[in-house]
Amino acid sequence: xxxxxxxxxxxxxxxxxxxxxxxxxxxxxxxxxxxxxxxxxxxxxxxxxxxxxxxxxxxxxxxxxxxxxxxxxxxxxxxxxxxxxxxxxxxxxxxxxxxxxxxxxxxxxxxxxxxxxxxxxxxxx
Numbered sequence: 001x002x003x004x005x006x007x008x009x010x011x012x013x014x015x016x017x018x019x020x021x022x023x024x025x026x027x028x029x030x031x032x033x034x035x036x037x038x039x040x041x042x043x044x045x046x047x048x049x050x051x052x053x054x055x056x057x058x059x060x061x062x063x064x065x066x067x068x069x070x071x072x073x074x075x076x077x078x079x080x081x082x083x084x085x086x087x088x089x090x091x092x093x094x095x096x097x098x099x100x101x102x103x104x105x106x107x108x109x110x111x112x113x114x115x116x117x118x119x120x121x122x123x124x125x
Contacts, residue, residue, distance in 0.1 A: 030107065037106040038063045040117050048124035051084060053077070056101070067104040068092070077102035085123040087116060 038059040045055055052072035057063040069089070071077035076099045081087040092101030104116075 034063065034065060034106055035059070037113055038067065040113070041067055041104075041106070041120065044117050044120035045124055048120075050123040050125065051080065053081075063106070065105065065107050067106050068097075069102045069104065071100055071102070073100065075100060081123075085119045087119050087123070 038055075038057065042055055042059055045053065052075075054070050056068040056070050069077055069081075071080060076091065078089050078091040078099070081089065081102065087104075089102040089104040091099045092103060093099045095103060106113075108116075
C-alpha cells in the first residue's frame with residue numbers, strides 16, 4: 001500500500017505545471033470537479049420550496065472542498081436534511097459554527113454526487 005501511494009505521489013509531483021494556469025494536471029482535474037459539483041448543487045437548491053435552506057459559499061471564485069449550508073433559524077440543519085431527504089453531512093457545531101449550518105464534502109465519487117444532487121432536486125421541487 002505504501003509503494004502504491006509513493007508511486008502515485010511521485011507521478012503527480014513529476015508532472016510539469018500547465019503553462020496556462022500554473023497548476024498541475026491533477027489540480028486542474030480537482031478544481032474542475034469541485035466547481036462542477038458546486039454548480040450542480042447551486043442549481044438543485046435554486047428557489048428551494050421543500051425547505052428554507054441556502055448555500056453559503058461564494059461559488060464564483062474558490063468555493064473550497066466543502067459546501068456550507070444554512071437552514072432556517074432554530075433548525076438543526078444536518079438532522080433535518082437527513083430526515084427529509086436522506087442527505088447526510090456534518091453539523092456546523094463540529095466546526096465552530098452552529099447546528100443551523102451544515103458542512104458537505106464536495107469531492108466524492110461521481111455516483112455519490114449524482115445521488116446527493118438528485119436528493120436536493122427532489123427536496124427542493
